[in-house]
Every structure is written in C-alpha cells, then in structure tokens.
Amino acid sequence: MSALLAQLELHDRSAANDCVANNGICPSWIADNIDRYWSPFLQHLYLTVVSVAIGFAIAFGLALLAHRRRWLAPPITQITGVLYTLPSVAVFFLLLPLTGRGNTTAVIALVAYSLLILFRNMMEGFANVPAETRDAGRGMGLTQQQLLWRVELPLALPEIMAGLRIALTTTVGLASLAFLAGAGGLGEALFDQIAFRSNVLVAGGLALLLAVALDLLVLGVQKAITPWTRAVST
Amino acid sequence: MDAGGEHMTTLAFLGDFGDAFDYIFHARESQAGGAKVGGAELLPLIWTHLEITLIAMAIAVAVALPIGLALGHTGRGAFATISVSNTGRAVPSVALIAFFIAFFPRTPEFWNVTVALALLAIPPILTNAYVGVQQVSRDAVDAARGMGMSGMQVVRRVEFPLALPLIFGGIRTSTVNVIATATIAPLVGVLTLGDPIISGTVHGRAGQIGASIVVAVMAITAELLLATAQRAITPAGLTLERDPSSSRTLKRRIQTAP
Numbered sequence: 001m002s003a004l005l006a007q008l009e010l011h012d013r014s015a016a017n018d019c020v021a022n023n024g025i026c027p028s029w030i031a032d033n034i035d036r037y038w039s040p041f042l043q044h045l046y047l048t049v050v051s052v053a054i055g056f057a058i059a060f061g062l063a064l065l066a067h068r069r070r071w072l073a074p075p076i077t078q079i080t081g082v083l084y085t086l087p088s089v090a091v092f093f094l095l096l097p098l099t100g101r102g103n104t105t106a107v108i109a110l111v112a113y114s115l116l117i118l119f120r121n122m123m124e125g126f127a128n129v130p131a132e133t134r135d136a137g138r139g140m141g142l143t144q145q146q147l148l149w150r151v152e153l154p155l156a157l158p159e160i161m162a163g164l165r166i167a168l169t170t171t172v173g174l175a176s177l178a179f180l181a182g183a184g185g186l187g188e189a190l191f192d193q194i195a196f197r198s199n200v201l202v203a204g205g206l207a208l209l210l211a212v213a214l215d216l217l218v219l220g221v222q223k224a225i226t227p228w229t230r231a232v233s234t
Numbered sequence: 235m236d237a238g239g240e241h242m243t244t245l246a247f248l249g250d251f252g253d254a255f256d257y258i259f260h261a262r263e264s265q266a267g268g269a270k271v272g273g274a275e276l277l278p279l280i281w282t283h284l285e286i287t288l289i290a291m292a293i294a295v296a297v298a299l300p301i302g303l304a305l306g307h308t309g310r311g312a313f314a315t316i317s318v319s320n321t322g323r324a325v326p327s328v329a330l331i332a333f334f335i336a337f338f339p340r341t342p343e344f345w346n347v348t349v350a351l352a353l354l355a356i357p358p359i360l361t362n363a364y365v366g367v368q369q370v371s372r373d374a375v376d377a378a379r380g381m382g383m384s385g386m387q388v389v390r391r392v393e394f395p396l397a398l399p400l401i402f403g404g405i406r407t408s409t410v411n412v413i414a415t416a417t418i419a420p421l422v423g424v425l426t427l428g429d430p431i432i433s434g435t436v437h438g439r440a441g442q443i444g445a446s447i448v449v450a451v452m453a454i455t456a457e458l459l460l461a462t463a464q465r466a467i468t469p470a471g472l473t474l475e476r477d478p479s480s481s482r483t484l485k486r487r488i489q490t491a492p
Contacts, residue, residue: 023336023339082454085410085453085454085457086450086453086454087410087413087414087415087417087449087450087453088414089414089417089418089428089431089446089449090414090417090431090446090447090449090450090453091446091450092446093431093442093443093445093446094443094446094447094450096250096439096442096443097249097250097251097443166323169320169323169324170323172324172326173323173324173325173326173327174326176326176327176328176329177327177328177418180418180431180432186326187326187328190328190329190332191328191332191421194332194335194336194421194422195335195336195339196336197336197337199336200329200332200333200335200336200337203329203332204325204326204328204329204330204332204333207326207329208324208325208326208329211323211324211325211326212324215320215324
C-alpha cells in the first residue's frame with residue numbers, strides 16, 4: 001500500500017515537473033511556490049502606498065496654494081507636467097548619484113510621477129464648485145478658511161478621489177519597474193523567470209489584483225465620505 | 235589622453251553627470267574592454283527605440299481611433315470604453331511585455347514588445363477619442379444634419395475636427411508612455427536606449443545616467459513636438475471659444491497611464 005502511495009506521489013511529482021519543463025501553467029507549482037511572492041507583494045504595496053501618500057500630501061499643499069494664489073496654477077501644472085513626462089526608469093538612474101539605489105530613489109520617482117495627476121484633479125475639483133454655493137457660504141458668514149474646509153473641499157471630493165484612484169493604479173504599474181532602482185517589488189519576481197508562464201501569470205496577476213483592490217478600496221471610501229453624491233448621481 | 239584633458243576638466247566638476255554627458259557625446263571602451271560604447275554607438279539604440287515607438291503608435295492609432303470615433307458617434311459603449319481604459323491603466327506594462335514573451339515564444343521579441351506597447355497605447359487614445367466626440371455640442375451636429383450631411387460626413391467634417399484637441403491629447407499621453415516603456419525592452423533582448431541602463435556592467439554608471447538623460451530628452455521632445463502639432467491643427471474656432479479665465483480648457487487630457 002505504501003509502495004503504491006510512494007509510486008503515486010512519484011508519478012504526481014513527475015507530472016508537475018513535466019508541466020514546468022513544458023513551460024505550462026502549473027497549479028501545483030503555483031501552490032508550492034506562492035510563498036515566494038508574499039514579500040515582493042508587500043514591498044510592492046509599501047512602495048505604492050508610501051509614494052501616493054507623499055504625492056497626495058505635496059499635491060494637496062500645492063493645490064491649496066494655487067487655489068489661494070491663482071497665478072501659481074499654470075507654473076505648477078507645467079513643472080509637475082515635466083515630472084510626469086520624465087520616464088520613471090530614467091529618473092531611477094538620474095537619481096543614482098544623489099540617492100543611490102533603493103527605496104528612497106524608487107519612492108522619489110513614483111512621487112514625482114503622481115503629482116500631476118493628483119494636482120490636476122484637485123484643481124478640477126475646486127473649479128467645479130458652483131459659484132452660487134460659494135456665494136451662499138459667504139452669505140452665511142463663513143470666513144475664507146471655513147469656506148475652504150466646509151464647502152469647497154467636500155464638494156471637490158469626487159474629483160480629488162478620482163485623481164487618487166488614477167494615481168494608485170498607475171503607481172502600482174510603475175512600481176513594477178522599481179526593481180531597476182534596487183527596490184524590489186513584484187517586477188523583480190516577474191523578471192526572475194520572464195519566460196516561465198506560471199511565474200508571469202502569478203506575478204503579473206498579483207500586481208493587477210493589487211491595483212484593482214486599491215482602486216475598489218478608495219472607491220468604497222469615497223462612497224462612504226460623500227453620502228450626498230448618491231442622492232444626485234445619475 | 236592629452237587631447238581629452240581640457241575637455242575632462244570642464245566637465246569634471248559635474249561628477250557623475252559630467253561623465254554621463256561625456257558618455258553621450260564620445261564613444262569609449264566598455265567596462266570590460268573589447269567593445270565601443272556611448273557616443274555614436276548610441277545611434278542604433280536610439281533608432282530601434284524610435285522604430286518601436288512609431289510602429290506601436292501606428293498600430294494603436296489605427297485600432298483605437300476608428301473605434302473611439304464610432305462609439306462616440308453612436309453614443310454607445312460608454313461603459314465598455316471606460317472599463318477598457320481603467321483596466322488598461324491597472325495592467326503593469328512590464329507584466330504585459332512578460333506575458334507576450336512567455337506565451338508567444340516563437341514570435342520575434344521585437345514584435346512581442348511592439349505589440350505589447352501598442353496594447354498599452356490603446357486605452358488613452360480610445361477614451362480621448364470617445365470623450366472628444368461625445369463633448370461635441372449637439373447643436374453643431376444637428377446643424378450639420380440639417381445641412382444634409384450623412385452620418386459619415388458628420389463624423390469626418392464636424393465631430394472629428396472638433397474632437398481633435400482631445401484626440402491629440404490621448405496620442406501625446408500614449409506616445410510618452412510608449413517611449414518610457416520601450417526603455418525596458420532590453421530586459422527581453424530588444425536593444426533600445428534602455429540597454430546602457432540595464433546592462434550597467436558593460437556601460438558603467440556613466441552609460442546608465444547618460445542613456446537616462448537621452449531617454450528623458452526624447453520623451454520631452456516628443457511631448458513638445460506633439461503639443462505644437464496639436465496647436466497647429468486645432469480649428470481656429472475652438473481656440474477662440476476657450477475661456478481664458480476658466481481653469482478648465484478644451485485641451486485638457488483624460489488621464490490614463492501605463
């Protein structure tokens with residue numbers, strides 16, 4: 001009986017090896033190796049969340065500034081536009097003499113890329129606040145500061161959150177290149193065995209899954225904090 | 235050595251960046267020796283980079299533009315268009331290239347990379363063409379119909395010209411993305427400008443930084459050229475219609491990225 005089992009196991013293993021040798025999509029290989037993807041996945045998540053959080057803070061500061069001082073909006077758009085145009089891979093290596101290799105370099109490049117998306121959506125959100133609503137706020141005696149935090153910002157939230165979603169999904173994609181800056185992530189696992197189908201499917205699939213999950217998470221948060229949009233949305 | 239001496243001192247204070255510029259303009263021995271890198275040796279890499287970009291963009295425009303115009307014209311497929319653009323943004327460019335390499339091992343790498351890049355370039359063009367046509371004022375379309383234009387004529391002579399600024403915006407976004415992503419093609423054996431960046435052991439640090447500068451200049455040049463072209467072909471009426479006091483302009487691009 002045990003001899004039979006051993007044979008069975010032997011047979012099973014050789015089938016799995018065949019699958020790997022034939023460059024197939026091997027469920028047993030994936031089940032055996034899924035642990036290897038955990039740490040690149042977490043690193044990918046870390047790069048994405050840290051970069052977008054820093055990018056959001058900077059873009060928000062810039063948007064508040066440009067909202068107060070209108071003439072600042074075009075130059076800020078242009079500068080963030082150039083940062084957006086610079087290819088991330090190029091930025092990784094242009095930073096080499098300054099920050100070396102590693103997380104810092106990758107995060108700086110990803111932050112630089114996200115600024116335009118976030119800033120533009122924030123300005124769009126502010127621009128879409130109806131003038132009548134602003135007037136009503138002023139008529140109720142709100143100060144400039146109160147108007148911003150209690151009227152303009154809540155009404156701009158849909159655009160701001162839309163920008164956040166675009167920035168997150170885009171950054172997940174770009175973080176796949178962070179391994180070139182020595183910051184690991186799923187891209188590293190992907191390129192480790194780029195011609196092996198099972199590996200490409202798992203590493204690429206996890207990146208895609210991460211993007212979709214973060215997107216849905218922000219969408220959920222947005223729905224929760226803007227209850228009034230549900231009443232009027234078409 | 236003496237001839238290059240003066241040249242070196244002027245650039246030396248810039249350190250790594252000086253050396254990188256030297257790499258861009260003057261061929262040198264590779265790190266391990268035995269091969270020339272940098273300077274004129276960059277030209278074939280630049281050419282392949284441009285070739286991939288142009289072919290991928292041609293495929294993407296040929297596929298995405300007619301579909302975007304048709305969907306925008308009929309007003310159907312809003313959900314599908316938005317889904318394509320959202321999914322497209324979430325797919326990591328590297329994963330797509332890897333997918334083609336792993337699943338089409340018999341296709342030449344050049345074509346695998348080019349087709350993967352074309353797929354990445356489609357969503358921004360498709361979305362922008364769709365939105366561009368959709369935002370054409372109903373009055374303009376009604377007027378065109380009243381003048382007896384057929385559906386095809388409305389698309390060609392009214393909707394397409396009025397949608398051009400947005401369509402061009404999509405093409406700009408995609409072109410810059412494709413130039414950026416073509417940098418990683420050497421990882422799968424297609425030698426673009428990314429080669430000095432990725433093969434650091436051959437080209438050295440100067441090669442990595444030098445090629446990064448060239449790629450960055452290339453992306454910015456493409457962006458500026460297309461922006462100029464966009465301005466040149468935008469119908470005069472649209473530029474006049476733009477309200478300079480509003481922060482929203484007709485040329486605003488719909489954001490989609492790799």
